[in-house]
């Protein structure tokens with residue numbers, strides 16, 4: 072029951088000023104400067120000015136890079152999961168004289184840019200609402216394994232590759248969010264190229280071919296380093312052909328969550344930036360959609 076009359080003027084419903092969008096990349100959705108609400112939230116994390124000190128914005132000298140794919144009909148999910156569904160509940164001018172849109176959405180926990188909570192593969196470990204935010208906000212590192220993954224689309228990132236990164240860039244810092252850049256993010260949202268198959272259903276799972284983390288490297292990260300989380304630009308932290316999901320089991324047993332289908336890792340340096348990975352707080356969830364941002368010094 073929507074009325075198409077133009078609205079009477081309602082100052083509180085007028086257009087709001089938009090934050091400035093930097094044109095650092097062709098895609099304005101992915102790079103922003105000065106997103107005030109986010110920076111204010113971050114400032115709370117980083118600590119505020121002491122009483123009597125002038126207000127300063129600790130993040131004013133940073134660029135924010137969005138590491139998140141949008142949710143829509145093309146968003147890639149596991150072959151056995153239904154895709155993202157958006158239902159329009161209201162869209163148009165109302166009898167009250169104001170414009171109104173509202174939708175409902177339905178999604179599997181593990182599709183698009185999402186987080187796996189430890190309980191996903193480790194009984195008794197943390198559910199999504201129990202993952203401490205301190206684990207999801209921290210120094211970011213990017214381990215670039217794109218060359219190896221271009222040669223072998225089933226490549227599993229080895230401990231030796233992580234150690235080679237450390238020799239070049241220094242130790243992986245405590246609390247790090249370790250991001251593996253396989254290069255497969257460039258295939259999104261082409262299911263055939265990204266997953267190895269565009270087929271859906273249980274029969275498609277055996278046809279998955281994409282890179283992941285070797286179980287030995289997962290164990291090294293979980294036991295020899297003190298990281299917050301690990302993430303990558305493929306659909307799963309275990310590579311496509313995996314049937315035992317060992318990297319999942321090892322990481323999650325140690326309460327290290329995984330970020331999957333991370334976007335735009337090619338826009339980050341190897342280190343020297345911060346990551347915020349803030350998931351929807353689903354009580355008892357085994358995972359869920361996550362908005363991931365990287366903060367780089369300008």
Ligand SMILES: [Zn+2]
Nearest residue numbers: 181187331358
């Ligand atoms: Zn998942």
